[in-house]
Amino acid sequence: MDLTPTEEEREFRARLREWLAKVLPELPAKPSPDDWPGRRAYDAGWQRRLYDAGYAGLHWPVDAGGQGAGPTRHLIFLEETERAGAPYVGANFVGLLHAGPTIAAEGTAEQRARWLPPVLRGDEVWCQGFSEPGAGSDLAALRTRAVRDGDEYVVTGSKIWTSHAEVADWCELLVRTTPVDADTPKHRGITWLAMPMDAPGVTVRPLRTLAGSTEFAEMFLDEVRIPVGHRVGAEDDGWRVTMVTLSFERGTAFVGEVVACRRTLGELARTAKANGRWDDPVVRRALGRLHGEFGALWRLTQWNVGESERSGGVPGTGGSVFKLAYSHARQELYDVAALVLGAGSLALDEEWVLDRLSSLSYTIAAGTSQIQRNIVAERILGLPKGR
Amino acid sequence: MDFQPTEEQRDLRAGVRGLLAARYGREALRASVESEVCVDRDLWRRLGDAGFFALRLPEAEGGVGLGLPEAVLVFEEAGRALVPGPLVATHLAAGTVPGAAAGTAVVTASDLDGSLVAHWGEADAVLGLPGFASTPAEPVRSADPLTPLHRVASAPVPGAHRDEGALLTAALQVGSALRTLELAVRYAGEREQFGRPIGAFQAVKHLCAEMLVRAEVARTAVYAAAVTGDPGETAAAKLLADEAAVRNARDCLQVHGGMGFTWEADVHLHLKRAWVRAEQWRTAAEAEELLATDLLEGAV
Numbered sequence: 001m002d003l004t005p006t007e008e009e010r011e012f013r014a015r016l017r018e019w020l021a022k023v024l025p026e027l028p029a030k031p032s033p034d035d036w037p038g039r040r041a042y043d044a045g046w047q048r049r050l051y052d053a054g055y056a057g058l059h060w061p062v063d064a065g066g067q068g069a070g071p072t073r074h075l076i077f078l079e080e081t082e083r084a085g086a087p088y089v090g091a092n093f094v095g096l097l098h099a100g101p102t103i104a105a106e107g108t109a110e111q112r113a114r115w116l117p118p119v120l121r122g123d124e125v126w127c128q129g130f131s132e133p134g135a136g137s138d139l140a141a142l143r144t145r146a147v148r149d150g151d152e153y154v155v156t157g158s159k160i161w162t163s164h165a166e167v168a169d170w171c172e173l174l175v176r177t178t179p180v181d182a183d184t185p186k187h188r189g190i191t192w193l194a195m196p197m198d199a200p201g202v203t204v205r206p207l208r209t210l211a212g213s214t215e216f217a218e219m220f221l222d223e224v225r226i227p228v229g230h231r232v233g234a235e236d237d238g239w240r241v242t243m244v245t246l247s248f249e250r251g252t253a254f255v256g257e258v259v260a261c262r263r264t265l266g267e268l269a270r271t272a273k274a275n276g277r278w279d280d281p282v283v284r285r286a287l288g289r290l291h292g293e294f295g296a297l298w299r300l301t302q303w304n305v306g307e308s309e310r311s312g313g314v315p316g317t318g319g320s321v322f323k324l325a326y327s328h329a330r331q332e333l334y335d336v337a338a339l340v341l342g343a344g345s346l347a348l349d350e351e352w353v354l355d356r357l358s359s360l361s362y363t364i365a366a367g368t369s370q371i372q373r374n375i376v377a378e379r380i381l382g383l384p385k386g387r
Numbered sequence: 388m389d390f391q392p393t394e395e396q397r398d399l400r401a402g403v404r405g406l407l408a409a410r411y412g413r414e415a416l417r418a419s420v421e422s423e424v425c426v427d428r429d430l431w432r433r434l435g436d437a438g439f440f441a442l443r444l445p446e447a448e449g450g451v452g453l454g455l456p457e458a459v460l461v462f463e464e465a466g467r468a469l470v471p472g473p474l475v476a477t478h479l480a481a482g483t484v485p486g487a488a489a490g491t492a493v494v495t496a497s498d499l500d501g502s503l504v505a506h507w508g509e510a511d512a513v514l515g516l517p518g519f520a521s522t523p524a525e526p527v528r529s530a531d532p533l534t535p536l537h538r539v540a541s542a543p544v545p546g547a548h549r550d551e552g553a554l555l556t557a558a559l560q561v562g563s564a565l566r567t568l569e570l571a572v573r574y575a576g577e578r579e580q581f582g583r584p585i586g587a588f589q590a591v592k593h594l595c596a597e598m599l600v601r602a603e604v605a606r607t608a609v610y611a612a613a614v615t616g617d618p619g620e621t622a623a624a625k626l627l628a629d630e631a632a633v634r635n636a637r638d639c640l641q642v643h644g645g646m647g648f649t650w651e652a653d654v655h656l657h658l659k660r661a662w663v664r665a666e667q668w669r670t671a672a673e674a675e676e677l678l679a680t681d682l683l684e685g686a687v
Binding site (some may be wrong): 001002003004005006009065072104109132155240265266269270273278281282285287288289291293295296299300302305306307309310318321324330370372373374376377378380381384385386 | 388389390391392393396438454474568572575576583584586587588589591592593594595597599600603604605607608610611613614615619620622623624625627672674675676677678679680682683
């Protein structure tokens with residue numbers, strides 16, 4: 001057990017820190033949260049800078065356009081960028097954290113060459129077409145149908161909670177290629193397709209969240225024709241391919257945010273000291289406890305990364321443990337923030353309020369806490385399946 | 388950076404687990420409860436022979452020359468087996484109190500707030516309190532049948548060992564939290580109700596899943612604190628491990644239903660010990676205050 005950085009890791013961190021100090025002041029002003037074209041352009045600009053400086057796809061394989069660095073270096077990257085207040089992955093979230101790693105792991109050489117470089121350069125934005133109306137966390141209950149017609153699939157159905165659909169170029173789409181009947185389990189017969197968002201028959205209708213923004217959308221698919229060559233993995237094998245994607249999502253997708261929460265806690269402590277709430281032991285101890293919890297969550301991240309590094313890169317079920325603990329701690333953080341700020345928490349600047357409201361989605365998105373507990377109980381603890 | 392146990396560390400842990408399984412299994416545990424003999428001198432010596440107490444003593448002084456990361460791994464195992472006695476204090480006394488390193492002496496410490504001291508009557512020495520034998524002490528009925536208590540007029544908390552004592556105690560708590568999780572999972576898989584194992588019900592599953600989350604977060608915190616030696620991380624480790632041990636024991640009891648409320652089930656022993664340890668070396672309130680200061684000073 002060793003937390004001492006190697007000489008190489010130390011050098012990488014120092015170089016990155018220097019680079020961040022140089023480029024961050026050059027960035028344009030942040031667009032408003034509801035200006036989606038503006039947000040896309042801003043996020044693409046940041047991704048392009050990362051790409052040009054050799055920081056894009058750090059832990060992706062070299063033949064997928066990445067740098068082939070270990071996950072530890074990726075962790076240092078996330079820690080340093082967040083510490084410096086660099087832009088978050090934003091509109092490139094799905095491409096960089098879900099679809100990209102899936103294509104890198106499961107796609108053909110041709111597919112990797114077609115889709116991965118534009119993701120790394122920030123040229124193409126992806127969205128996730130997994131969830132369906134009425135299906136909720138029961139991902140395998142999807143009904144969107146794909147019927148083979150020569151070299152194309154003809155897709156009809158609808159999707160919901162499709163993040164960044166408004167500005168996306170591609171969608172990682174789950175479709176049903178074999179109908180469910182009494183003899184086949186419903187997770188068989190699902191296929192993973194890359195769908196161009198400008199294909200005829202695709203209609204996007206933005207949904208307004210409780211935070212007031214249009215983070216995600218409903219998507220209607222009416223006889224959309226998708227080339228068979230856009231299929232990643234075998235036909236009817238999409239469930240397994242998806243599990244690869246989801247293990248990435250649960251394994252590393254929230255890592256940068258833990259660092260952000262630790263920074264936020266520090267800000268809260270200073271605010272409490274300035275406004276007198278620090279003198280209240282209830283407030284002080286709540287802050288102290290969260291400081292301990294987020295510190296431990298950061299160590300858990302390093303632990304999970306160490307584990308996945310030893311097992312060859314694919315994150316394990318430990319991601320569910322992390323997600324459960326983190327999503328609840330994040331909500332707790334904003335409750336304590338309200339304790340520190342009192343009525344002032346009602347009149348904060350926009351970013352604070354948005355973060356507080358968005359924290360409510362963390363125990364729902366990417367599999368609810370209840371579903372995560374089932375995963376932990378059945379796959380890690382080996383308890384019997386049931387309901 | 389490779390935050391994973393090395394091959395040697397895994398072997399060490401497995402060795403201690405094997406030793407304790409052979410020497411202090413369930414029957415031995417229940418026998419201690421019945422006999423009210425908490426410190427088994429023979430086991431103590433065997434632990435000493437295995438290097439449990441001399442683990443961090445330099446080789447030149449007859450020790451094993453290992454560090455805190457190795458110590459937390461073996462203490463985790465002792466916590467899992469629920470070995471009674473002042474393990475932490477004796478380990479801390481190795482090198483200063485004769486016989487502690489070899490396990491021929493039992494050394495306790497006044498690590499509880501107030502005037503209560505654990506294992507006073509069974510101890511050969513009290514850490515940092517020479518001439519303790521002449522100090523008047525009165526036995527007090529203890530919540531934990533395997534942690535006898537005495538009330539003494541004045542018992543100074545050994546400040547010098549506070550952080551290490553807290554960390555090793557946290558490691559014991561983590562072992563206990565993992566053990567009660569195991570007990571709960573095993574029972575949930577065996578016990579049938581309404582025609583199926585109770586572990587198939589989400590309500591039970593979710594209790595067990597939360598137990599694992601608590602134990603894993605606490606375990607990582609303990610390992611990290613052992614590696615860095617940072618006082619803030621140590622406080623966090625104690626805070627999270629105390630909570631994991633106490634709450635996991637409680638949830639384990641809940642999973643066992645009425646059986647869990649009986650004297651025959653082991654779970655009450657874990658719960659009562661977890662309560663004792665939560666009061667030792669550093670309490671939750673102290674840990675939170677320390678962490679708050681750490682947060683404010685670190686905030687730039």
